[in-house]
Amino acid sequence: MAIAEREPALERLPWTAVLHDWVTTVDHKKIGSIYFLMAVVFLVIGGAEALVMRFQLLWPESRAVPPDVFNQMFTMHGTTMIFFVAMPILAGIANYIVPLQIGARDMAFPRLNALGLWVTLFGAILAYFSFATGGAPAIGWFAYAPLTEHTFSRSAAADFWILGLLVSGVGSVSGAINLVTTVLTLRCPAMTLRKIPLYTWMAFWANVQILFALPPLTAALIMLLFDRNLGAHFFDAQAGGSPYLWQHLFWFFGHPEVYIVVLPAFGMVSEVIPVFSRKVIFGYEFVAASTVAIAFISFGVWAHHMFAVGMSRTVDIFFGAMSFLIAIPTGVKLFNWLATVYGGRWRMAAPMLFSLGFLSMFVIGGLTGIILAVVPVDFQLTDSYFVVGHFHWVLIGGTLIGLFAGVYYWYPKVTGRMYSERLARWQFWLFLIGFVLTFGPMHISGMLGMPRRIYTYPVDRGWALWNQVASLGALIQAPSYLIFVWNLFISLKSGAPAGDDPWDAWTLEWATTSPPPSYNFETIPTVRSRRPLWDLKHPDDPDWKYE
Amino acid sequence: MNGHQGYQESVNMSGLILLADGAGAAQNLSIFSPVSPPAESIRSLFILVLAVTAAIFLLVEGVLLYSVVRFRRSPREGAEPPQVYGSIPIEIAWTAAPALICFLLALILSRTEFEVRVNPDTPPPGSKPLYVTVIGHQWWWEYVYRKYDGRDLGLITANELHVPASEEGVPRPIYLTLQSADVSHSFWVPRLAGKTDLIPGRTNHMWFQTSQRGLFLGQCAEYCGTQHAHMLLRVNVDSAEDFQKWLGDQKKPAVDEAAARAGRDVFLSQSCVNCHRVRGTSARGTYAPDLTHLMSRKTLASGMVPNTRDQLRNWVSDPQQTKLGCLMPAFGLSGQQVDLLVSYLMTLQ
Numbered sequence: 004m005a006i007a008e009r010e011p012a013l014e015r016l017p018w019t020a021v022l023h024d025w026v027t028t029v030d031h032k033k034i035g036s037i038y039f040l041m042a043v044v045f046l047v048i049g050g051a052e053a054l055v056m057r058f059q060l061l062w063p064e065s066r067a068v069p070p071d072v073f074n075q076m077f078t079m080h081g082t083t084m085i086f087f088v089a090m091p092i093l094a095g096i097a098n099y100i101v102p103l104q105i106g107a108r109d110m111a112f113p114r115l116n117a118l119g120l121w122v123t124l125f126g127a128i129l130a131y132f133s134f135a136t137g138g139a140p141a142i143g144w145f146a147y148a149p150l151t152e153h154t155f156s157r158s159a160a161a162d163f164w165i166l167g168l169l170v171s172g173v174g175s176v177s178g179a180i181n182l183v184t185t186v187l188t189l190r191c192p193a194m195t196l197r198k199i200p201l202y203t204w205m206a207f208w209a210n211v212q213i214l215f216a217l218p219p220l221t222a223a224l225i226m227l228l229f230d231r232n233l234g235a236h237f238f239d240a241q242a243g244g245s246p247y248l249w250q251h252l253f254w255f256f257g258h259p260e261v262y263i264v265v266l267p268a269f270g271m272v273s274e275v276i277p278v279f280s281r282k283v284i285f286g287y288e289f290v291a292a293s294t295v296a297i298a299f300i301s302f303g304v305w306a307h308h309m310f311a312v313g314m315s316r317t318v319d320i321f322f323g324a325m326s327f328l329i330a331i332p333t334g335v336k337l338f339n340w341l342a343t344v345y346g347g348r349w350r351m352a353a354p355m356l357f358s359l360g361f362l363s364m365f366v367i368g369g370l371t372g373i374i375l376a377v378v379p380v381d382f383q384l385t386d387s388y389f390v391v392g393h394f395h396w397v398l399i400g401g402t403l404i405g406l407f408a409g410v411y412y413w414y415p416k417v418t419g420r421m422y423s424e425r426l427a428r429w430q431f432w433l434f435l436i437g438f439v440l441t442f443g444p445m446h447i448s449g450m451l452g453m454p455r456r457i458y459t460y461p462v463d464r465g466w467a468l469w470n471q472v473a474s475l476g477a478l479i480q481a482p483s484y485l486i487f488v489w490n491l492f493i494s495l496k497s498g499a500p501a502g503d504d505p506w507d508a509w510t511l512e513w514a515t516t517s518p519p520p521s522y523n524f525e526t527i528p529t530v531r532s533r534r535p536l537w538d539l540k541h542p543d544d545p546d547w548k549y550e
Numbered sequence: 551m552n553g554h555q556g557y558q559e560s561v562n563m564s565g566l567i568l569l570a571d572g573a574g575a576a577q578n579l580s581i582f583s584p585v586s587p588p589a590e591s592i593r594s595l596f597i598l599v600l601a602v603t604a605a606i607f608l609l610v611e612g613v614l615l616y617s618v619v620r621f622r623r624s625p626r627e628g629a630e631p632p633q634v635y636g637s638i639p640i641e642i643a644w645t646a647a648p649a650l651i652c653f654l655l656a657l658i659l660s661r662t663e664f665e666v667r668v669n670p671d672t673p674p675p676g677s678k679p680l681y682v683t684v685i686g687h688q689w690w691w692e693y694v695y696r697k698y699d700g701r702d703l704g705l706i707t708a709n710e711l712h713v714p715a716s717e718e719g720v721p722r723p724i725y726l727t728l729q730s731a732d733v734s735h736s737f738w739v740p741r742l743a744g745k746t747d748l749i750p751g752r753t754n755h756m757w758f759q760t761s762q763r764g765l766f767l768g769q770c771a772e773y774c775g776t777q778h779a780h781m782l783l784r785v786n787v788d789s790a791e792d793f794q795k796w797l798g799d800q801k802k803p804a805v806d807e808a809a810a811r812a813g814r815d816v817f818l819s820q821s822c823v824n825c826h827r828v829r830g831t832s833a834r835g836t837y838a839p840d841l842t843h844l845m846s847r848k849t850l851a852s853g854m855v856p857n858t859r860d861q862l863r864n865w866v867s868d869p870q871q872t873k874l875g876c877l878m879p880a881f882g883l884s885g886q887q888v889d890l891l892v893s894y895l896m897t898l899q
Contacts, residue, residue: 070776070875143773149750150733150775155688240751246734247749281623286636289645311736311772312747313728313754316667320660327652331645338644339636341613348623348631359618366610370603377655379662380596382744383581383589386736386771452579452740454771457779464767465576541630549635 029113030521031098034120036417038095041124042088043488048131049083050484052076057441057474063462073458074141079131081144082164086171087127089264089402094123094178096406097206097267100413101182103512103519104200106191106528111184115177123174130167133160140164143456145257146227148238148249153231162231165224172217172224179213182206191511192529197291198550200510200533201284202409204291205270208298209263215302216263220256223249250312254305262301265397266294268405269336272358275408276340278508279355280347283546286339287533293332300329310381319378326376333369337362353427354506357408360435364400368393371446386456389449395442407434407487414491415505419517420498426490434483440476444469509534577767581740585766586758588666588743595662602651666744670725670755677721680713684726686735686748686770688877689777690839690852696727698797705800706827708839710847711785714793716761722790728754733775739768739785747772763787767853776875782853796846803830804842804898813894816887825878828898838878844898851876863892 016024025033055076059068068076098116102109110116133139140160142151151161186207190199199207227249229235236242238249277284284290306314306322314322340362349355371393375381384390407430414422448469453460460466504513513536515524532538532546584590621631673679678699685692695705698714716722728737730748738745742758770781788796806814817823818832825838833841847857851873855861865872867888868880883891 070779074773074776074778141776147734147773150773155733155775240749245751247752280621281630283633283635285634286641289636289641311745312749313752316663319667320656320663323659323663324652324656327656330652331648334648335641335645337610339641341610341617342634342640344617344621345613346631346634347621349618349621350623359614362614363611366607370607373603373655374596374599377595377599377659379588379592379659379666379744380599382666382746383592383596383740386738386745386773450581452581452738452768454736454738454769456773457769459779461782463577464579546633549633 027117029109029117031102031110031113031116032417032519032521034116035095035097035099037120038091038098038123041127042092042095043491045083045087045091045127046484047488049080049088050481052080052083054477054481056080057477059458060460060470061474063460063464063467065459068458070458071138071141074143074456075139077456078141078143078146078164079139082130082168083127084398085144085260085264086168087130089398090171090175091123091127092406093206093209093264093267094119094175094182096271096409096413097182097210098178099417100512101203101206102185102189103416103515103523104203104510105186105189105194106511106524106530107185107189108523108527110181111189112181115181119174119178119181121174122177123171126167126169126171126174128167129170130164133163133167136160136163145253146249147253148227148230148246149240151227151231151249152239162228165228165231169221169224169228172221175213176217176221179210179217182210183214191527194530197288198530198533199291201273201287201290202267202270202510205266205273205294208294209266212259212263212266212298212301216256216259219252223252223256226252247312250309251306254308255302257308258305259301261394261397262297264402265405266297268361268402268409269294271405271409271412272340272361273336274508274510275354275358275412276343277347278412278506279352279358280344280349282343282347283534283537284339285342285345286335289335290339293335296332297329300325300332304329307376307381308385310378311385323376323378323381327373330369330373330376337366337369352411352506353422353424353431354408354412356428356431357404357411360431361401361404361408364396364404364435364438368396368400371396384449386454387449388445388453388455391455392442392445392449395445399438399442404434407431410491412506413512414494415501416512416517416519418495418498419501420494420496421501421505422490422494422498426486426493430483430486430490433479433486437476437478437480437483441473441480442476444472444476448473504536507540509537511535579740579767583741585762586742586760588756588758589741591662591665592744595658598658599655602655668757670727670757673723673725674721676719677723678714679723679725681725681727682711682713684711684728684737684748686728686730686732686737686774686781687837688732688775689770689781689873691781691783692731692839695797695800703797703801705797706840707800707843708847709784709852710849711783712793712796713785713787714790715763715787716759717790718761720790721759723757723759725755725757728756734772735770735774735781736772737768737783738771739766739783741766742768742785745771760787763789769853777873780852780854780873782849784849784853799846799899800843802843804828806830807897810894810897813890813892813897816883816890817894820881820883820887820891822891841895841898844895846899859892859896862895863888866891866895 055068059065059073136159138160142156142161226237230237236244238244238246240246304325307326310319375384375393411422411427448466453466501517503517511528514528532550534546538545582593584593681697683694683696691709693707693711695703713724714722728746728748730750735748736745743756746754746756764787766785768783770778823833823835825835827834827840829842850857850861850865854873869876869878870880
């Protein structure tokens with residue numbers, strides 16, 4: 004299938020030239036790779052912050068970590084994992100894969116693409132610069148006013164945090180504009196909207212969500228910046244402002260954000276499961292339509308983070324019902340994935356292993372989500388460790404595990420080499436066991452009355468055991484991430500050559516070389532169905548007969 | 551091993567709290583052990599929802615497990631399996647079934663919502679309601695007793711809430727009005743009710759009612775700054791007679807023992823008075839807990855340590871040693887001043 008020759012290797016150039024090439028690049032694949040590297044670095048930092056917390060919570064009334072340091076750790080852990088790991092890694096993979104999947108030569112706006120990357124990275128550095136003020140902000144990642152007002156958080160750390168999120172938000176929005184435009188305008192001939200590969204489709208909708216969810220956050224951050232530095236009173240109750248307004252603005256961003264980071268992972272397993280089950284996705288139209296439903300409904304559920312703030316009963320019930328509503332399209336996706344595995348002939352390899360892990364774990368995170376949408380039950384569980392268990396189950400058992408599947412799936416395409424299957428298996432089992440041990444017990448301690456974000460807990464509460472199991476789980480999980488990074492790194496040199504299409508897959512990215520040339524395709528491909536390579540490999544029984 | 555040493559000390563301190571309560575075993579804060587109607591309705595609803603979600607869980611994981619075992623490719627099989635593109639009836643079925651479940655759940659949750667969130671202005675007929683305003687502060691609780699059984703109270707205390715138990719035929723619902731003096735907090739005593747936030751500029755309400763006497767624990771559930779972890783809640787449910795007696799005691803002004811005059815002078819001449827109040831003296835601060843009947847409370851620092859002479863001494867000398875980051879600074883008092891001050895505080899029964 005090689006339709007392009009490899010370009011002259013860059014390794015022969017002096018390192019300054021290589022560096023210059025990477026820093027000034029407007030190639031969507033290089034930009035995607037830098038996003039990915041940035042996310043991996045911050046994943047390790049955010050993970051280290053989590054370990055500090057798990058160490059402190061090993062014993063009741065432990066004084067190992069001072070309260071403010073602990074509070075800084077959970078603030079930066081949450082901020083880092085959402086804004087500097089999940090967002091960039093998904094932006095990076097979308098950057099790399101989407102143009103290939105739609106048969107384009109690059110993104111619609113290559114220079115804007117570079118701007119988005121460097122601005123995102125600069126925002127992350129700016130937020131971390133808060134440590135230079137003597138300590139990171141201790142405000143929590145959702146930064147509830149008025150704790151974030153100058154009266155209660157006097158150090159400039161919170162200002163750096165605000166500026167960091169504002170700046171990286173500019174990166175996210177410009178990246179989203181670029182991706183949405185690319186998918187709408189640069190698809191290869193005959194790839195109608197109904198023939199878009201599911202990963203591209205879901206990444207597209209996640210980026211549409213970014214366009215609508217980020218602006219309220221930006222507005223809220225600017226208002227807070229004005230409150231803190233220019234004497235405004237948007238969130239200051241004593242001067243007629245409303246702390247409650249911050250919560251609405253933040254969660255109007257915050258809940259769609261959950262789907263922004265989970266939809267692309269849904270897309271990845273939607274690619275992997277059919278290819279490894281050797282069977283076309285069951286109910287393409289329904290998987291695709293449920294994505295749109297999720298994207299829209301996600302903007303009508305935000306106040307389910309706020310059931311305890313004393314809204315009216317009617318509003319409570321409305322947001323509870325809306326939250327149930329979003330479970331329906333999510334369930335439809337899950338059933339279609341299961342139906343794809345059912346009746347197929349799945350073969351074992353890391354992408355499929357992680358996808359099966361995704362199916363078994365994500366359903367749990369989804370169901371605890373249903374529990375939390377039951378408003379009166381939420382009165383007990385919100386802001387308890389049950390919630391911590393729930394959203395990590397979604398973000399790790401959904402987004403991250405799906406990401407691992409996607410990364411292993413596309414690693415041969417991106418590097419031209421196979422990763423180590425053995426290391427990937429080690430990573431999978433350490434990760435899965437560690438993950439269940441870390442976040443399973445949190446549901447229990449939450450039901451036993453343990454609130455989140457406490458730097459320590461009294462001896463007589465009976466929470467110590469659950470916290471110790473959780474910390475043990477974290478200790479098992481931690482090496483799995485290092486194995487992952489090591490696997491990606493070592494396989495660059497020692498991995499077996501992958502060839503163009505190691506998985507016998509069906510979408511356009513597998514029609515070019517591994518790694519693809521800077522121009523992606525020698526001639527712009529054309530498609531007649533959702534699985535152009537299937538058509539090519541099965542001329543007697545092509546897909547377009549059935550679609 | 552500084553941390554470990556600190557940990558050991560803390561274990562000893564907390565051990566004292568256990569002794570003071572006369573309870574050796576771990577405290578129960580489980581949402582599955584409710585003693586009050588709102589918490590009871592929530593438990594019933596939770597068990598129902600758990601059963602529904604557990605059934606869905608078993609179904610999905612069962613199908614997944616079956617598919618994984620049954621449809622693994624054996625090395626001999628070369629050909630692709632039959633390609634199945636989908637089925638509209640099946641899609642409709644697995645869209646409609648969850649939709650129906652969600653619709654029913656929404657109806658059920660609405661019923662419980664109305665049981666849990668009630669209008670505090672309409673207590674059930676024949677009841678003797680208690681109205682208390684709870685004001686959240688960084689990092690302690692202020693309680694303003696407004697009204698009990700139709701009579702105005704106008705009584706202010708801190709950190710340890712006392713409420714009367716209901717009796718057969720005489721319900722005594724407790725209506726809390728929730729406000730905040732600084733940042734957002736949340737009132738959560740799991741066995742009594744779900745949590746409700748205390749938000750500056752807003753007034754919230756919650757209620758509970760119980761016939762079970764005893765101590766019920768909880769803590770602030772909305773992150774509120776450095777010592778969020780030690781903004782602990784203690785709710786004492788007393789018999790109606792004990793509660794009346796407690797109210798009577800709390801209404802009295804502070805005792806003025808001649809023997810403690812020297813300590814009182816220290817108290818009144820230092821900056822204590824800027825923040826604390828002792829009724830009957832010139833100390834009228836409202837920023838920190840009311841100390842009029844300090845010794846009627848079993849704990850210090852919002853439930854953090856037992857209220858003993860030693861702990862009081864530690865606290866007055868340097869509160870930061872006990873509760874790092876709390877808003878009361880060390881005042882650099884001499885050993886003699888501290889002794890006098892503690893002796894005075896110990897008289898505030």
